[in-house]
Amino acid sequence: MKNFFLDQSVIVGYASFIFNEPETIIKAIERFGKTCTDFIESNKKEQFVTCFYIIENDLPKFKNRRKIALQEIRKKLHDPSYEIGSSEMATKYLYKRDINWANRIFSLLGILSPKQLFQLLIKIDAVFSIRIDYLIGNIIDKIVIPIEEINKELGNILREFIDDYSDCNVFASVLQYTTESESILETKKFFFLTLDKEHFNENNISFIEQEPRLKNYKFPEMEILI
Amino acid sequence: MYRTSSYLLKNANIYKSFFSYIVMKRIREEIIRKILYSLEEKPSSIQEISKKVGSNWSTTNEILEELKKDRKVREIVSTEKIRLFKLARDDTYLDIPISNKGKQIGFYLFNKIKKEWAKKMGKPPMNTDVLKVAVDVLEKTNLSRELPTVWYLFGKIPILKYSPEVDYPISDIEDSGRIDKEVSVSIKAFSTKRTVYERMLQQYETYNNELYKSKEKIRDMLNKNLDDEKILKELENEIAKFYFCIPTKDDASGIAMIVHEFIILLEKMILSLKKLDRFKKEITDAFASIWELVAIYMFFDSLGSYEQFKNREDLRFIYFENSIQYRISNAKDFLSQLNSIYLNNLDNLPEKMNYSKEAEAVRNMFFEMGIEKEK
Numbered sequence: 330m331k332n333f334f335l336d337q338s339v340i341v342g343y344a345s346f347i348f349n350e351p352e353t354i355i356k357a358i359e360r361f362g363k364t365c366t367d368f369i370e371s372n373k374k375e376q377f378v379t380c381f382y383i384i385e386n387d388l389p390k391f392k393n394r395r396k397i398a399l400q401e402i403r404k405k406l407h408d409p410s411y412e413i414g415s416s417e418m419a420t421k422y423l424y425k426r427d428i429n430w431a432n433r434i435f436s437l438l439g440i441l442s443p444k445q446l447f448q449l450l451i452k453i454d455a456v457f458s459i460r461i462d463y464l465i466g467n468i469i470d471k472i473v474i475p476i477e478e479i480n481k482e483l484g485n486i487l488r489e490f491i492d493d494y495s496d497c498n499v500f501a502s503v504l505q506y507t508t509e510s511e512s513i514l515e516t517k518k519f520f521f522l523t524l525d526k527e528h529f530n531e532n533n534i535s536f537i538e539q540e541p542r543l544k545n546y547k548f549p550e551m552e553i554l555i
Numbered sequence: 556m557y558r559t560s561s562y563l564l565k566n567a568n569i570y571k572s573f574f575s576y577i578v579m580k581r582i583r584e585e586i587i588r589k590i591l592y593s594l595e596e597k598p599s600s601i602q603e604i605s606k607k608v609g610s611n612w613s614t615t616n617e618i619l620e621e622l623k624k625d626r627k628v629r630e631i632v633s634t635e636k637i638r639l640f641k642l643a644r645d646d647t648y649l650d651i652p653i654s655n656k657g658k659q660i661g662f663y664l665f666n667k668i669k670k671e672w673a674k675k676m677g678k679p680p681m682n683t684d685v686l687k688v689a690v691d692v693l694e695k696t697n698l699s700r701e702l703p704t705v706w707y708l709f710g711k712i713p714i715l716k717y718s719p720e721v722d723y724p725i726s727d728i729e730d731s732g733r734i735d736k737e738v739s740v741s742i743k744a745f746s747t748k749r750t751v752y753e754r755m756l757q758q759y760e761t762y763n764n765e766l767y768k769s770k771e772k773i774r775d776m777l778n779k780n781l782d783d784e785k786i787l788k789e790l791e792n793e794i795a796k797f798y799f800c801i802p803t804k805d806d807a808s809g810i811a812m813i814v815h816e817f818i819i820l821l822e823k824m825i826l827s828l829k830k831l832d833r834f835k836k837e838i839t840d841a842f843a844s845i846w847e848l849v850a851i852y853m854f855f856d857s858l859g860s861y862e863q864f865k866n867r868e869d870l871r872f873i874y875f876e877n878s879i880q881y882r883i884s885n886a887k888d889f890l891s892q893l894n895s896i897y898l899n900n901l902d903n904l905p906e907k908m909n910y911s912k913e914a915e916a917v918r919n920m921f922f923e924m925g926i927e928k929e930k
Contacts, residue, residue: 348907348914396815396816399815400811400815403801403803403811416805418808433920437920440913444795446917447799448795450917450921451795451818452791452908453908453914453918454921455822455823457921459905462898463827463901463903463904466898
């Protein structure tokens with residue numbers, strides 16, 4: 330049996346496959362979703378793993394930002410003169426790119442009524458969220474390394490190679506898990522599944538693997554789905 | 556002789572103690588009066604009160620404890636550093652202060668409505684009828700400036716409580732002629748509706764309050780067969796409408812976030828579990844807790860529109876924050892229970908959404924946020 334570690338990008342990718350549409354009109358975003366879904370569906374007999382950092386930190390934060398961004402859109406739908414991103418909560422929690430995202434969603438009013446737009450946003454958010462819940466509850470077999478057990482020293486070393494703080498914690502969780510559960514690597518294959526070519530490409534990981542301070546850690550096989 | 560002097564001396568001491576007891580009692584009563592008077596203005600700490608009434612900290616503290624026991628004051632903040640007290644007013648909702656003029660208008664109005672209603676309808680009015688007619692009259696005569704009207708759980712009400720047992724005293728008030736006229740008009744209008752429920756809906760219509768209309772539709776749907784696909788479809792549309800109508804002011808954002816959680820959770824249950832009748836009680840309870848939260852905000856928000864309550868931050872902190880926090884935690888408990896039910900029953904993925912160009916456009920943008928990395 331193989332072990333697949335699901336990165337957040339794969340979880341979100343799986344959750345984004347929501348339409349029942351013909352192959353011919355499948356667009357880029359749907360392709361991410363379809364690729365992740367097909368992969369997971371066709372490997373259902375294998376073991377899927379993810380880490381607490383993704384489940385308890387990354388995903389809730391991501392959902393919360395989206396929730397706030399949706400509130401901003403709702404405000405703008407009520408009052409077109411409202412400037413998205415100017416509320417106290419948006420200022421505190423949203424990134425500039427989230428505000429741009431909310432503005433782009435609002436621009437869809439050209440083709441939809443406020444009511445239609447709002448209903449679609451709720452429905453898409455709900456379907457997306459069900460798929461995440463289903464993946465976590467019914468497909469992922471194991472969630473590993475509680476956040477407080479992430480090795481800070483390991484995280485700091487990884488930070489020298491990977492500029493994203495969250496990715497460092499996720500990859501530290503992976504290394505700790507593969508190393509602490511040696512049998513996985515001896516008897517089974519352990520794959521790190523991601524869509525993130527930028528941070529987790531093979532060259533980058535091979536380079537990190539050569540770092541002498543990490544010589545005692547077992548590295549997974551990298552599998553970039555796109 | 557000796558016995559007589561001793562007797563006199565003893566009696567003199569008794570008189571002296573009695574006299575000093577009377578004096579002390581009067582002083583204490585005066586302090587109590589001053590404390591209550593000082594709290595009329597605004598809630599204060601023990602130190603502030605003791606300064607205002609000219610009494611020392613420990614006496615003030617002791618008297619406040621007594622007044623708290625007698626439910627004449629309430630402690631609204633209780634930390635190691637500070638304790639804040641406010642006046643308990645049993646005649647208004649949430650201890651909201653009103654002017655004497657406002658109170659007189661209210662008493663007059665309640666008295667008039669009670670009598671007129673009984674005369675016209677042949678039976679005493681229900682509480683809610685009196686409140687609804689009173690709101691109508693206060694709004695039409697512009698007297699709500701004196702006796703504010705607010706949106707709450709079942710519609711718009713005056714902030715003065717009505718009790719059918721009370722024989723309201725009547726004093727001469729300006730505009731009594733206009734009030735009398737409007738009471739008759741309003742009772743006539745309400746009397747065309749047979750039930751309290753219909754009269755409640757009439758008020759929502761009159762003020763065109765979409766949020767309250769939507770709340771009532773949802774409550775109505777939750778009483779129906781939640782295994783029926785058609786009902787669930789209607790419920791799906793209505794909860795989106797309800798959510799859309801939630802106030803958008805900055806100070807409503809915490810409440811809107813909880814409503815968001817409820818709406819998405821219910822939508823998830825509709826889409827994935829499909830038959831919801833077996834969870835009717837839990838869904839209804841969760842919605843009731845959400846509505847209690849929204850309604851207390853509506854009370855605060857509508858009261859904040861009056862000149863005398865325009866300092867929203869103070870208004871919220873003094874009269875609403877405790878209730879809001881209590882209801883938030885209550886709503887969270889119900890949501891957590893509902894979420895467990897949903898997760899425990901999530902055995903299948905929902906069907907994929909039907910494709911449309913519009914839905915695709917929303918989806919494409921929607922997922923752009925997901926593809927980007929967290930920082």
